Amino acid sequence: MNLNPLKFKPILKDKIWGGNKLRSVLNKPTESDNAGESWEISGVDGDISVVAEGPLEGRNLVELIDEFKGKLVGEKVFQKFGNKFPLLIKFIDANDDLSIQVHPDDELGMKRHNSFGKTEMWYVVDAEEGATLISGFNKPTNKEEYLEVFKAGNLIDILNREDVFNDDVFFLPAGRVHTIGKGLLIAEIQQTSDITYRIYDFDRVDANGIGRELHVEEAVDAIDYNFYDEYKTKYDQSANEAEIGRSTYFITNRLIIEDSVHRNYSKFDSCIIIMCLKGSTQLKYENGTVDLKLGETLLIPNSIDSVTIKTENSAKLLEVRIP
8 A cells, every 4th residue: 555645634633721823823723712722733642633634534543653664664763663653743722830840851751750841942833012922041050049039939030031032043952941922823843742841820820720740850951051052943934944853852944935845855754744834735646646735734655755845935844854
């Protein structure tokens, strides 16, 4: 059986901080005004992505990897991860600040949760005027100082806050304290993990007056206390093709397409993930064509060596592969 590019049904998650941009901007099928996340491709237990259309409609991602193995995800990827898809692909709408949080690395994640850690990156699809986010510390610190400041209620004072604009990129290795700020619509690429240590949630409560669980003690050993000169990723925003994220877990390019572009994937032992952030495109491959619209995500199997991407207007895409 020839594998075609795959679209999956979005897994929509309501959040206390969510809004309506997943619907109004990205055309997601939600009626909620608290829709915070759309999981585009997920191998997280309990939230396995299901094919939305085509000959494999209704099949889930684990079943497909079991059947097609390296033809789907890449031989090297299958040998390393088996039927566990190693990336979680999301859109996030922050109508309010998310909690201040941190994620464990692989070693701590496996030790505590039998889970991968969570290194991630953010691409800012849309930023309202004055939007900010937190990434890392604004000065060198250590565990003792952190706990002292935290217990005094002054954690915000030592965290690095960044002004955020459309097309900004942030790479967040596991261990970096962070939060997405109000007014940001973000595409997120991350390791397959749903382990989050919530440090502070701005004293918010739900409709029953109950605050969300915090993980203060768990977070202490997960935090990277180092200070870094740069937290925002620098890249050429005018380039038609730019690498915007590179790690041992994923490599991400941003593509701007004005007419058409040919992409040769034959040298990569990996599937390719395409997220459409602006406009609409048609992808032509050996056995057919598939349309990709704003807000949609596509998985191109490893067995497809190349595609030609065409647009009638300008389109903006993220292109992700597994190293």
